Amino acid sequence: MKYIATALVVIGIALAGWSGFQWWQGTQSVSEIEPEAQESTETVQAAGTDKENHSSQTVNQPIQTLSYDHEHGKNIAKLKIPAINQQFEVFWGTGEDTLDKGVGMYVSKWTTVPNKKKGHTVLSGHRDTVFTELGDIKKGDILTAVYNGKEYNYKVDKIWITDADDRTVIVKKDQPTLTLTTCYPFDFIGNAPDRYIIQGHLLN
Secondary structure: HHHHHHHHHHHHHHHHHHHHHHHHHHHHEEOOOOHHHHHHHHHHHHOOHHHHHHOOOOOOOOHHHHHHOOOOOOEEEEEHHHHOOOOEEEEOOOHHHHOOOOOOEOOOOOOOOOOOOOOOEEOOOOOOOOOHHHHOOOOOOEEEEEEEEEEEEEEEEEEEEOOOOOOOOOOOOOEEEEEEEEEEOOOOOOOEEEEEEEEEEOOO
C-alpha cells in the first residue's frame, strides 16, 4: 500500500506539473502592445478608417485557409487588442497542441486569412491562458490582425454567447470579418458548455 500511495502522489505531482507547463506555454504568446503601436491603433479608432486597407494587395494571392499548406502550429500572424493592451501570437490551426501555444487560426472551407476582399477569419484561444480578458472587450473596440506584413483593423460590432456545439458561428462571409472565440463561462472548471464570440467588420 505504501508503494501505491507513493506512486499516486508522484503521478499527481507529474500531472500538476504538466498542466502548469501547458498553462505557462500558452501565456508566453501574450504580451503588452508597444506604446507606438498602441498610439497608431488609437488613431485608427478615432478616425474610423484603416490606412493599410488603401494599399495594394497581391492580385492572385489566395485567401481561403485551405489554399495554404502551412505546418500546423506555425506562427503566421499576430492579433492586437488595444482595449486590453495585449497582443497575441497567432498559430496555424486550432488543434489542441496548437491552442496550447496560444491563439489559433481556424482552417476550413468556410474561413480565410485576413484580407480586404471578403471572407471570414476565425481565431480561437483558451479562456484560461490567452483569452483571459476577452470579456472586457466592448462593441466599438478595435481588433488588429497583422498578417503577411499588413495590418487589418476590425471594429467590434457583435458580442454573444452560444452553445459549444453551435455550427452557425464558423460560416462563409461576403464581407471581410474577424471572429474571436473562446470557451465560456470564463471561470468554469472543466469543459465549459458555451462559447464566447466576438465579431467585427473590416474598416474601410
